[in-house]
Amino acid sequence: MEHTAQVEHHAEDGKKEVMRVTLILTVLTLVELALGFWMMKIEAQGTRLMIKGVIVILMMAKAFYIVGYFMHLKHEIRNMIMTIVVPLLLFVWFIGAFLYDGNSFKNLRMTYDSHKKEMSTKKVEKKEEVKEAPEVKKAVE
Amino acid sequence: MPDDIFVTEILSINMSTSTTAPVNTKWWSGGKSPFNVEYGKLMMWYFLMSDAFTFGAFLIAYGTTRFATAGWPNPNEVFKSYPFAGENANAPLVFVSIMTFILIISSVTMVLAVKAGQEMNKKAVVNNLILTIIGGLAFLSCQAWEWTHLFHEGAWWGRNPFINADGTQSTTNFTNFFFTITGFHGFHVFSGVIINIVMLIMTLMDKFEQRGHYLMIEKAGLYWHFVDLVWVFVFTCFYLI
Numbered sequence: 001m002e003h004t005a006q007v008e009h010h011a012e013d014g015k016k017e018v019m020r021v022t023l024i025l026t027v028l029t030l031v032e033l034a035l036g037f038w039m040m041k042i043e044a045q046g047t048r049l050m051i052k053g054v055i056v057i058l059m060m061a062k063a064f065y066i067v068g069y070f071m072h073l074k075h076e077i078r079n080m081i082m083t084i085v086v087p088l089l090l091f092v093w094f095i096g097a098f099l100y101d102g103n104s105f106k107n108l109r110m111t112y113d114s115h116k117k118e119m120s121t122k123k124v125e126k127k128e129e130v131k132e133a134p135e136v137k138k139a140v141e
Numbered sequence: 142m143p144d145d146i147f148v149t150e151i152l153s154i155n156m157s158t159s160t161t162a163p164v165n166t167k168w169w170s171g172g173k174s175p176f177n178v179e180y181g182k183l184m185m186w187y188f189l190m191s192d193a194f195t196f197g198a199f200l201i202a203y204g205t206t207r208f209a210t211a212g213w214p215n216p217n218e219v220f221k222s223y224p225f226a227g228e229n230a231n232a233p234l235v236f237v238s239i240m241t242f243i244l245i246i247s248s249v250t251m252v253l254a255v256k257a258g259q260e261m262n263k264k265a266v267v268n269n270l271i272l273t274i275i276g277g278l279a280f281l282s283c284q285a286w287e288w289t290h291l292f293h294e295g296a297w298w299g300r301n302p303f304i305n306a307d308g309t310q311s312t313t314n315f316t317n318f319f320f321t322i323t324g325f326h327g328f329h330v331f332s333g334v335i336i337n338i339v340m341l342i343m344t345l346m347d348k349f350e351q352r353g354h355y356l357m358i359e360k361a362g363l364y365w366h367f368v369d370l371v372w373v374f375v376f377t378c379f380y381l382i
Contacts, residue, residue: 014256015253015256018249018252018253018256022245022249025245026242026245029238029241029242029245032377032381033234033238035381036234036380036381037234040217040233052381052382055377055381055382056377056382059373059374059377062373063370063373063374066248066366066369066370066373067366067370070248070249070251070252070366070369071362071363071366071367071370076176076177076178077168077176077177079168079175079176079177080176080177080178080183080186083176083186084186084190087190088190088193090194091197094197094198094201095201095204098201098202098204098205099201099204099205099208101205102204102205102206102207102208102209103208103209105208105209106208106209106210106211109209110211116211119211119309119310120211120212120309121309122309122310123307123308123309124304124308124309124310
């Protein structure tokens with residue numbers, strides 16, 4: 001191929017970049033895990049929600065590094081980047097609209113569906129008993 | 142003229158990549174790919190985009206259901222075991238983080254295989270492809286163990302032995318979504334391993350040496366990275382939050 005010589009010229013830079021991105025992905029994953037372990041000890045819903053938000057941001061950062069560097073999209077020309085990224089913007093609406101709808105459905109049910117409302121407050125007797133419940137046991141067999 | 146600015150920008154991007162484009166390239170004047178990639182690679186990107194929407198639809202359906210449900214099982218209670226552990230194993234996040242690292246590392250070896258292919262280094266391509274295949278098989282084994290373990294706990298499509306985090310009765314939505322989405326991802330990993338094995342055989346048969354390029358490895362690489370990318374989302378949505 002005509003550009004082989006140039007590829008060799010960039011080969012060392014390429015290897016360095018791979019190692020750098022690997023390190024970033026590893027660190028991001030470790031931070032995510034640390035947040036996950038930390039969250040186990042936290043009861044307050046507000047704080048938990050905030051940590052979940054941070055985890056989602058870290059997830060997006062990981063996605064950026066995988067797509068941008070491992071899949072090489074960042075080094076393609078602008079036309080190429082746009083034809084992939086612009087359609088994916090549909091996800092902004094997709095996620096926002098559907099999660100909002102789900103939340104609204106829950107609020108409606110908790111207001112008007114007395115059975116659901118009762119079920120959401122009735123505790124299951126004991127954890128062990130649920131596992132040993134006859135219908136579950138039968139299903140396992 | 143704005144057109145000139147655009148062209149200059151394109152050229153400045155091109156300087157940093159391996160692709161050589163003639164000066165004053167007009168990408169949309171016809172006679173060449175306006176995306177400056179080979180046909181098959183562009184089509185792989187479009188396939189992956191459609192696949193992203195499939196996975197996105199699954200995960201958004203899961204999110205919507207979770208938002209529409211008052212209670213949900215605690216993942217740290219459900220996924221707390223690991224192979225060769227006793228009944229009372231309590232190590233949430235440990236096994237799944239091993240799975241995550243296996244997939245990240247296999248993605249790295251795949252990048253190295255692609256890079257070796259660009260340098261026409263057959264031996265390095267073979268070695269890195271073998272490592273990638275081993276990583277993929279290790280991930281699949283981990284998933285097989287986890288599914289078996291959950292099945293023996295009484296979880297499967299249509300039945301859910303776990304209760305909600307707040308102690309209320311849970312629905313089967315939890316297990317249905319878990320097995321469907323991790324199953325769909327696992328199937329992608331499986332296909333990726335098969336594709337990589339085909340690539341390995343083709344490399345060993347000198348197919349790419351005869352063609353003069355290893356572009357096929359780049360396409361397989363794109364698919365494999367996508368599988369890793371999806372796991373980033375699945376891992377976060379099911380195990381962490």
